[in-house]
Amino acid sequence: MLGWLILAVLAVSASIAACNGDPGYNEEELILATTTSLNDSGLLDELVPIFEAEHDVRVKIIAVGTGAALRMGVDGNADVLLTHAPASELELVNAGDVTRRTLVAYNDFVIVGPVHDPAVIAGMRDAAIALANISALCVGGPCEFASRGDDSGTHKKELSLWADVDIDPQNEGRDWYLEVGQGMSATLTVANQRGAYTLTDRGTYLALLEDIPELVVLVEGDSRLLNFYSVMEVNGDKGRINTRASRSLADFLAREDIQAMIGEYLRSEYGRPLFIPAAGDSEKAISARGGAAD
Amino acid sequence: MELIWDGIREAARLWWAGDAEIIEITLRTLAISSAATAIALLIGIPLGAVLALRRFWGRGLIVAAVNTGMGMPPVVVGLIVALILWRTGPLGDLNLIYTPTAMVVAQLLLSLPLVVGFSLASIQSVNPRLIGQMWAMGANRLQVLWLLIRETRLGLLAAVMAGFGAAISEVGASMQVGGNLAGETRVLTTATVLETGRGNFEVAIALSLVLVVLAFLVNLVLTGVQQRRFVS
Numbered sequence: 001m002l003g004w005l006i007l008a009v010l011a012v013s014a015s016i017a018a019c020n021g022d023p024g025y026n027e028e029e030l031i032l033a034t035t036t037s038l039n040d041s042g043l044l045d046e047l048v049p050i051f052e053a054e055h056d057v058r059v060k061i062i063a064v065g066t067g068a069a070l071r072m073g074v075d076g077n078a079d080v081l082l083t084h085a086p087a088s089e090l091e092l093v094n095a096g097d098v099t100r101r102t103l104v105a106y107n108d109f110v111i112v113g114p115v116h117d118p119a120v121i122a123g124m125r126d127a128a129i130a131l132a133n134i135s136a137l138c139v140g141g142p143c144e145f146a147s148r149g150d151d152s153g154t155h156k157k158e159l160s161l162w163a164d165v166d167i168d169p170q171n172e173g174r175d176w177y178l179e180v181g182q183g184m185s186a187t188l189t190v191a192n193q194r195g196a197y198t199l200t201d202r203g204t205y206l207a208l209l210e211d212i213p214e215l216v217v218l219v220e221g222d223s224r225l226l227n228f229y230s231v232m233e234v235n236g237d238k239g240r241i242n243t244r245a246s247r248s249l250a251d252f253l254a255r256e257d258i259q260a261m262i263g264e265y266l267r268s269e270y271g272r273p274l275f276i277p278a279a280g281d282s283e284k285a286i287s288a289r290g291g292a293a294d
Numbered sequence: 295m296e297l298i299w300d301g302i303r304e305a306a307r308l309w310w311a312g313d314a315e316i317i318e319i320t321l322r323t324l325a326i327s328s329a330a331t332a333i334a335l336l337i338g339i340p341l342g343a344v345l346a347l348r349r350f351w352g353r354g355l356i357v358a359a360v361n362t363g364m365g366m367p368p369v370v371v372g373l374i375v376a377l378i379l380w381r382t383g384p385l386g387d388l389n390l391i392y393t394p395t396a397m398v399v400a401q402l403l404l405s406l407p408l409v410v411g412f413s414l415a416s417i418q419s420v421n422p423r424l425i426g427q428m429w430a431m432g433a434n435r436l437q438v439l440w441l442l443i444r445e446t447r448l449g450l451l452a453a454v455m456a457g458f459g460a461a462i463s464e465v466g467a468s469m470q471v472g473g474n475l476a477g478e479t480r481v482l483t484t485a486t487v488l489e490t491g492r493g494n495f496e497v498a499i500a501l502s503l504v505l506v507v508l509a510f511l512v513n514l515v516l517t518g519v520q521q522r523r524f525v526s
Binding site: 026029031036040042045060061062063075076077183184185186204207208211238240 | 297380381382386389391392473474475476478488490491492493495
């Protein structure tokens with residue numbers, strides 16, 4: 001019944017759409033799949049209108065988790081991807097799902113938690129050992145760790161840190177491990193309410209600062225906490241991909257003046273850059289420098 | 295507590311200033327949800343009447359499906375519509391994903407079962423002898439349907455309110471098939487989710503208040519129409 005209704009309704013909309021113009025590949029439209037955290041920062045609202053004016057293309061920004069954004073690329077449901085999960089991104093490069101991957105910017109993740117810090121991690125330089133501390137000292141209820149649990153880039157980063165110390169937090173009986181299953185600000189809000197630790201990108205933390213008074217930055221500066229944003233052009237072989245506009249967008253984001261804008265974005269407001277431009281640089285070199293700007 | 299007051303104050307300020315973006319989002323919300331409700335009424339009332347008045351094979355199944363649809367989670371409807379409309383989906387060639395049309399389709403699917411269910415219930419409660427009389431007096435099908443609509447106004451306006459309420463208040467489906475694009479598919483509910491995500495709780499509260507007041511005003515008008523005959 002429902003299926004029949006859907007078909008009937010879509011047939012009606014199909015006839016409406018058919019009158020609107022030719023169906024198929026749309027030159028003037030570019031679907032950009034990106035992560036909620038990047039979209040929430042507001043940076044794209046600043047940059048994309050400039051691109052649209054220069055190229056006469058309408059960019060549809062779809063903000064989803066990194067897992068979903070990458071999947072949209074694999075399935076050919078997006079033209080261009082802007083994500084922050086290097087290991088998963090390289091899988092797409094190797095599989096030929098995307099033709100080019102360009103590093104755009106980076107910033108860092110931090111581990112935040114309650115001021116009284118029951119797991120004693122404040123000032124640690126090794127993020128994975130800090131997590132090991134949390135897993136050892138939070139047992140029995142003195143503290144908790146709030147995980148995104150949503151297959152986002154931040155969640156993938158968190159899981160890779162747990163893997164570095166051979167801990168599987170999703171094991172049953174880990175009563176201190178909360179899987180929130182929502183975006184970064186919802187997870188920070190939960191952590192703030194429950195006095196839990198969590199891993200967050202610095203940008204979202206700074207944006208929410210006033211609303212999460214219980215949480216302070218406890219661990220930062222580990223090179224594994226660097227957060228790299230790359231733009232990827234979906235392979236045109238998938239059909240109906242706007243490869244020309246996706247290439248233009250990648251070139252645009254790497255352009256000198258736009259890179260400068262990225263570096264200045266909200267810098268004066270937070271007293272430090274939210275994103276450090278990285279076009280032409282490499283993840284390896286940046287990590288070797290310990291995340292210092294070139 | 296302070297946050298709540300800030301939110302209410304911010305809402306008042308945005309209204310007072312006639313914030314262009316909020317007005318635009320509000321008008322779009324009304325347009326999309328009204329279109330969905332209107333189509334749901336056009337299809338749903340006759341469908342409800344047929345289900346109420348005719349006995350045919352499979353009727354029970356359809357009524358059960360309608361009743362299930364009345365509690366359909368918006369995210370499920372959103373997922374189904376998105377899968378169909380995605381570029382790689384069966385109707386991907388129509389380029390409808392992330393457009394207001396896609397949102398109308400999703401909201402229509404959510405409100406249609408409510409309209410059918412409410413119409414079915416109210417038409418079924420009409421005395422069968424009255425309907426028999428209409429036929430006996432030589433009314434044609436359209437005339438019977440029209441008289442039924444007049445007779446069951448009370449129940450049908452409840453159907454309008456339920457259908458519109460479902461369409462305007464849902465967020466899951468609108469987010470998935472609309473994409474929350476600024477200036478194109480951003481409606482009050484999806485904008486609220488976005489502002490909450492950005493930590494702009496004051497703006498989120500302001501948007502929520504607009505939505506609630508809007509829903510109240512629409513229902514106030516409809517209730518006025520519904521109850522008019524009984525007051526005078």
